[in-house]
Amino acid sequence: MKFMNVCRGINLIVIKYGEIWLKSPAVKRKFENILIYNISKALESKNINLKNIFREESKIYINSDDEDKILPLLNKIFGIVSYAKVNLVEKNIEAIRKSAYEIYKKLSANLIKTFRITAHRSDKNFNMTSQEVAIDVGAFIVKMTGAKVKLNDPDININIAIEKERAYIFTHTYEGLGGLPIGCEGRIVCILKGRKEDLFNAFLCAKRGNFITFVSDKKDESSNKAFIQVFEEYYFCKDKLNLISLDEINKENL
Numbered sequence: 001m002k003f004m005n006v007c008r009g010i011n012l013i014v015i016k017y018g019e020i021w022l023k024s025p026a027v028k029r030k031f032e033n034i035l036i037y038n039i040s041k042a043l044e045s046k047n048i049n050l051k052n053i054f055r056e057e058s059k060i061y062i063n064s065d066d067e068d069k070i071l072p073l074l075n076k077i078f079g080i081v082s083y084a085k086v087n088l089v090e091k092n093i094e095a096i097r098k099s100a101y102e103i104y105k106k107l108s109a110n111l112i113k114t115f116r117i118t119a120h121r122s123d124k125n126f127n128m129t130s131q132e133v134a135i136d137v138g139a140f141i142v143k144m145t146g147a148k149v150k151l152n153d154p155d156i157n158i159n160i161a162i163e164k165e166r167a168y169i170f171t172h173t174y175e176g177l178g179g180l181p182i183g184c185e186g187r188i189v190c191i192l193k194g195r196k197e198d199l200f201n202a203f204l205c206a207k208r209g210n211f212i213t214f215v216s217d218k219k220d221e222s223s224n225k226a227f228i229q230v231f232e233e234y235y236f237c238k239d240k241l242n243l244i245s246l247d248e249i250n251k252e253n254l
Helices: 025-047 067-074 091-107 130-145 196-207 220-231 246-253
Strands: 011-016 052-056 059-063 082-089 115-121 156-162 167-170 185-190 213-214 242-245
Touching: 011 196, 011 220, 025 052, 025 059, 025 067, 025 130, 059 213, 067 082, 082 091, 091 115, 091 130, 091 156, 091 167, 115 130, 130 156, 185 196, 185 220, 196 213, 196 220
Parallel strands: 115 156, 185 213, 213 242
Antiparallel strands: 011 059, 011 082, 052 059, 082 167, 156 167
């Protein structure tokens, strides 16, 4: 299901990823599917309503009525480089001007604030370049409000994206954890000895796309359980987080 430019006013969350870009087409598609699964798993674990999630133009798009609940959760999913809540607009300069102006008015609260327009046109069939869109929309806001353009550290930064299937506007980009989605690589065994660095090491291994199995020393059992509770908030994948005690391993080896 695609959301075309006729669906103006609909909010989407647009997700970008990094290292997956470097893979061959077949591996890239596989890793993208893993990331989509992990995102869906995370939303399901928090009982968040998901209307649709789809991949297009090397991005992942989420449609949901619970965007504000989703945004902080995406910061706990490995493989996501950045994400933004965006507003779809009709794919023509008049609609883009109007929507950007309305966003400026809302954010400025009727005060005169400096602003910047950043446009990116990936659809080369659109009849204006990225720079032309930015200049046109910026000039319209100046004409309507008397506001000043400030390219460095403006009060308001309005971003415009014009893609093959849609156009959208957003004002803030959130930074993700990066790395690879859990499940892209193999399994790592992490030994817990009650130290904070044990949890940090497991975090780095998960960031490289690995499933994690914890092995715990019984004498540090309480600390290790607390560490795992923290780690579970980042472990969204098809695997179940396991904790095995050293005693169990020793018994099996007898």
